[in-house]
Each structure stands twice: as C-alpha cells, then as structure tokens.
Amino acid sequence: MEACERFVHGDENAVIARDLRVSVRSVQRWHRAWSQGGPRALTSKGPASLPLLSDELFAVLEQELAKGPVARGWPDQTWTLSRIKTLIGRRFHKSYTVQGVAALLKRHGWSCQVPARRAVERDEAAVVKETWPSVEGPWRRSGPGSSSRTRPASR
Template sequence: MTKKPLDDATKKRLRAGRMLLAGKRPAEVALAVGVARQTVYTWKGLLDEGGIDALRAVPGRGRPARLEPEQLAGLRKALLQNPTEHGFGTELWTLKRVGALIKRMYGVEFGQTQVWRILGTLGFSVQKPERRAIERDEEAVRQWKQRTWPALKKKPGAKAD
C-alpha cells in the first residue's frame, strides 16, 4: 500500500497537534502555524477526542466540485481552440462565452465569478486585445500623419475675424 503525500493544510494541522501535545498554548500554536486561534481550538478538540490521527483525517471543506478533473482538462483543451470553432462570432473568449461553453459541454451553469476562478485554476489570465485593426496599413497611416494632417491643422497665429 502506497502512502499518499500530505497536503499543506494537513501538515499544518499535524504540526499544530504536535505543538499542543508538547504543551504549547493555543495562542502560541496559532501564531507559529499562521492560523486563527479559534482554528487551533477546533483542532485541539479533534486532538483530544481522537489523537493525532484525527487531525490527519479532517475532511475537505466547502462545496464539492461540479466539474471533475477530466472535464477541466477537456475545457482547457477547448479554450485553447479558437472561439469561432465553437460557434462564436469573433476570436475573443469572454467570461460569458466560457460559461456558455461549459454549459454546452457539461450541462453545468456557473456565474461569471466562478468562471473567472475556473479560468485561473486552468492557468489562464486576462488578455486584452490590441486596439488596432488587423487590417491597419502602417505605411498609409505614416503618410497621412506626414502630409494630410499638417495641411488640416490650423496654422499658428491665424486669427478668424
């Protein structure tokens, strides 16, 4: 039987448990491991009831994930494709579009804040598109600035009567 590695939270609980067993006060333990004092009292209750193994077996908190790791991997693969390949009109992913894609692929609906968190978990970050048109002709813009624009500008010192 292989032992599964301990996560950081479990390591922190076990360290706190050992400190409590060594006679440290909960306030000292809280300061040493970087948690609230009330958290240490909760852990102390578990320790008193079930020993150090009770701290090892604390279940995860929070709501269970609505997307499995395989689904997240599939979503990541889909997001690396162009949005137009998924039926969207432009080549830009938005939170709304990602939410719609998740619903279409897995039938799960998320709010935009949760979609944002999912994207962060997948390693994506905010990307702003360039404000220039793809079709922009840099040479034409340079010539317009050199020739046309100066002719259009008002001449300094010219007064309208």
C-alpha cells in the same frame, strides 16, 4: 501541526488561537480531534468539494475554446469569462460564476490576455510614423496670481 505541538506542551487554547490568528472554537475542535486520534487526526482531508469540471472535461473545454468563439455563435474572436461561463453551461450543464471560471482557468495554467486593438483593414505600409519637433516654452517665474504649485518668488 503547530497547534499539535502546542497541545503537547500544554498551552491554553485561547493562547494558541491568538498566536495562530484563528478562533478559539477552531482550536477547541482541533484539540478534541488531537486527543481522540493523535496528530494524524489533524492532517488535511483534501478540498471540501470536488471541482465541477474534472480534468477530462476540462480537456474537452480546451478543445471547444480552440475552435474559437465564432464557431460557438459569437460575432467576434474574443473569449471572455462570461462567454466561457455560458459555454460551460451549454456544453456540460454545469453552473459556474464568472469568478469561478477565472479560478478554473488559472488553476489549469491559463492567463488573461487582452488582444491588441487593431483594425483588420489596417495597412502597416501606409501608417505614417513621424516625430513632431518638440517645442519649449519661455521660462517664467511664478508670481502673484500664478497657477503654479510652487512658492511665489520672494520680493
């Protein structure tokens, strides 16, 4: 829309392209559309393609995810992007990339979570929580041959 205002003022396409950080060819296309259809011709037409999974299918995917990975044949209870990609392929016959699955989940409000790595057999009562005494070493001045990164002491 800023380009539209600049077309009205008579600015050159190259100047508009530089200021908006786009190609001159894009500005030329915008200018042609603007001259034929006015400002309405420059409004967004929406996304270039529709998502592979509609909101209804994503709701079904959420139900599948709620059942857990073990119910779908994996050995543990961790959903990974790769596993979700495979689930989408098997259940809906749609092909996503791992990055596409991440974008799909993020778009629907999901976030990446890493489970705490704790053994199932862990006994919290048996865990010993002990603080070791801190030990301070003797302070020494840096001298020749020292591995210190500070300047050697002056003589």
